[in-house]
Amino acid sequence: MTKYEKQIYDIVNASRQHMTADQVYGELQKIYPAVSRATVYNNLNKLCDLGMIRRLPLEDSPDRYDRIEKHDHLVCQKCGKLSDICFDDLTQSLKDQFGEAFLYYDLKVFYICPDCRNAQSSKPSI
Amino acid sequence: MTKYEKQIYDIVNASRQHMTADQVYGELQKIYPAVSRATVYNNLNKLCDLGMIRRLPLEDSPDRYDRIEKHDHLVCQKCGKLSDICFDDLTQSLKDQFGEAFLYYDLKVFYICPDCRNAQSSKPSI
DNA sequence: TTTTTGATTTAGAACTGTTCTAATAAATTT
DNA sequence: AAATTTATTAGAACAGTTCTAAATCAAAAA
Numbered sequence: 001m002t003k004y005e006k007q008i009y010d011i012v013n014a015s016r017q018h019m020t021a022d023q024v025y026g027e028l029q030k031i032y033p034a035v036s037r038a039t040v041y042n043n044l045n046k047l048c049d050l051g052m053i054r055r056l057p058l059e060d061s062p063d064r065y066d067r068i069e070k071h072d073h074l075v076c077q078k079c080g081k082l083s084d085i086c087f088d089d090l091t092q093s094l095k096d097q098f099g100e101a102f103l104y105y106d107l108k109v110f111y112i113c114p115d116c117r118n119a120q121s122s123k124p125s126i
Numbered sequence: 127m128t129k130y131e132k133q134i135y136d137i138v139n140a141s142r143q144h145m146t147a148d149q150v151y152g153e154l155q156k157i158y159p160a161v162s163r164a165t166v167y168n169n170l171n172k173l174c175d176l177g178m179i180r181r182l183p184l185e186d187s188p189d190r191y192d193r194i195e196k197h198d199h200l201v202c203q204k205c206g207k208l209s210d211i212c213f214d215d216l217t218q219s220l221k222d223q224f225g226e227a228f229l230y231y232d233l234k235v236f237y238i239c240p241d242c243r244n245a246q247s248s249k250p251s252i
Numbered sequence: 253t254t255t256t257t258g259a260t261t262t263a264g265a266a267c268t269g270t271t272c273t274a275a276t277a278a279a280t281t282t
Numbered sequence: 283a284a285a286t287t288t289a290t291t292a293g294a295a296c297a298g299t300t301c302t303a304a305a306t307c308a309a310a311a312a
């Protein structure tokens with residue numbers, strides 16, 4: 001594991017979650033100012049392949065990278081903000097259904113976040 | 127609703143599911159040979175905004191467009207093939223948790239499809 | 253009808269996020 | 283230390299999608 005790989009792993013895990021490749025690049029530059037964007041993508045891909053981090057593909061937005069620990073995501077339809085949720089675990093049920101073939105699942109729950117709801121409701125409705 | 131919008135809606139709903147924008151474009155060209163790619167994107171976006179079709183963002187693959195009817199997706203990690211599944215509905219549980227703020231959810235189950243499993247196991251293991 | 257208005261479509265340029273390439277540097281093995 | 287492998291770099295290339303500005307179409311108004 002190279003210093004970059006390790007550092008990128010730490011950044012994705014430690015920082016506020018759901019970082020874009022570019023945000024990871026920004027953080028990494030603070031430590032290694034000469035690092036290249038390619039290194040960030042290379043290592044993010046490698047870490048994903050190794051199953052050490054997860055990639056979250058989203059609509060209209062670059063991929064996010066997240067810690068592997070099992071949790072689901074809440075996505076605000078209005079502002080796009082992501083948050084973590086711990087929803088009832090579906091793993092057992094999926095294992096029952098698909099046996100060994102089952103690998104993992106990705107659950108995104110779309111909603112309107114409290115901030116956006118407040119912004120809406122504070123406007124006069126007529 | 128314009129003829130293109132209607133036609134694109136029909137293509138997404140009628141055809142084998144999970145079409146890419148390009149596949150939709152291909153189908154639409156059979157009917158309107160002069161149609162432009164921009165029209166396809168414009169109308170797919172409009173239909174998504176209207177909630178008449180859904181967009182499925184995937185890793186390493188262009189977005190797919192799908193009928194709106196509630197169902198979940200099974201994605202082969204090896205070959206990328208998508209299939210539909212009807213998993214236990216989580217809607218009520220999510221409504222209980224998030225109330226009116228809840229909109230919808232997207233569940234993708236990753237697995238190794240039967241074809242890929244067979245391809246693997248038929249290779250000698252030593 | 254014609255005219256006006258607004259929405260839709262078009263072609264292709266532009267853009268964004270990501271991957272690729274070929275050269276360089278670093279690490280590891282011999 | 284020489285040879286080999288692996289990682290990194292800069293920037294070009296690429297794919298998918300959006301944008302732009304002109305052209306066309308459709309509906310409503312005159």
